[in-house]
Amino acid sequence: MQWRNSSTNYGVISILLHWLVALAVVGLFALGYWMVGLNYYSSWYRTAPEIHKGVGILLFGLMLLRVIWRFISPGPAPLVSHGRVTRLATKLGHGVLYVGLFVLMISGYLISTADGRAINVFGWFDVPALITGIANQEDIAGLVHEYLAWALIVFAGIHALAALKHHFVDRDSTLKRMFGRADP
C-alpha cells in the first residue's frame, strides 16, 4: 500500500487518519455521555473529563493534520457510477463532518477555558485560554457542544450507513477504498 492517495484508493496516511478519528469521535461521545452522569464521589468524576478534554485536544491536532494532508494528497476520484447528486451529497456530507467536528471541539475548549484557565493535556502540555469573559461563555459553549455532539454522532451514523449502502447495495468500491482495498 502507498502512503499517498491514488486515483482509485486511499493511501495509508488517509486510512489511518480516518479510522483514528472515527475511533476517537465515537469514544469521546460515549465518554462524554457517561461522564456527565457521574456521582460527585465516583473515582472517575475528575479523571473522565480530563481524558475527554485531553483526547479532544489531540483530536483537534489530528483533524488539522487531516486538513493539511487533504491538500498534499487529495482523495481518489469520484466513482464513475456516482452521479452529480451523489457527488454533491458526498462533498456536503463530508464537509458537515469536518466543520461540525471543528466547531464541536472549539466549543468544548471554550467551556473549560471560559474562566481563563488553560487545559492541561495528560500532563504533557497546556492549551491556554484565548477567549474568555463572554457572558455565560461556559453555558453557551456547553449547549453548542451538547447539541452538536448529538447531531454529529447521528450524522456520523448516517455516514457509516451510507458507506455500508454503497458496499452492500450498490456493491461499489466506496468503502473498500477507505481500507485501501479497491481495485487499483
Next chain:
Amino acid sequence: MLKNMFAALALGSMIFSGQVAAADYVIDKDGQHAFVNFKASHLGYSWLWGTFKDFEGSFSFDAAQPQASKVNVTLKTASLDTNHAERDKHLRSEDFLNVSKYPTATFKSTSVKSTGEGTADIQGDLTLNGVTKPVVIAAKFIGEGDDPWGGYRAGFEGTTTLNLKDFDIKMDLGPATQTVDLIISVEGVRQ
C-alpha cells in the same frame, strides 16, 4: 433579608441616633455595595465560596415599628460565580440550580423580631430552585448615615443556613455538604 435589614436598621436607628422615621431604601446596585455570598463545605476539608453577582432589592422600615419592616430581594441564579467555569456551569445545570428553568430566586420577608441591640431575626419566604420555604436570616445592623454625595445609607449583614434537600437540589454532595451558608452584606440608599 431586607426585612431583617429594615428591622435592624430601625433598631439601629433608634439605638444609635435617636432619629427614627419610616424610610424606603434601595439596595445599592449601581455602586455594587452589596454582596450575596455563599459557602459550602468541600468534602469536609475546606470551604468553597461563591457569590451571586446580579441581584436587586429594596427594604423599608419604620423605626417606630420595626416589626413592620419589609425586605425584598430578587437575584438572577445564573449570575453565580465560584471562580471556576466548569463548576459554575455544573451549578447552573439541572443537577443544582437549574437556572434555565428557574432564572430567579427571591426572598420576601414576612416578619421581623428584634434579638438584641442592632440585631434581628428576619423571617421570610425564600424561593429557590422553584421551591418556596420559610427561612430566618440572622441580621446585624452595621451602620448608617449621610454619604459624601448627598445621600443617606444604611448597611446590614445577614446569615442563614439552607438545607440543600429542602430546596430540591438534586445532586447529593455527600454527608459534609448537606447545607449551604448564605452570607449577605448590603448597603441601601434611602429614597
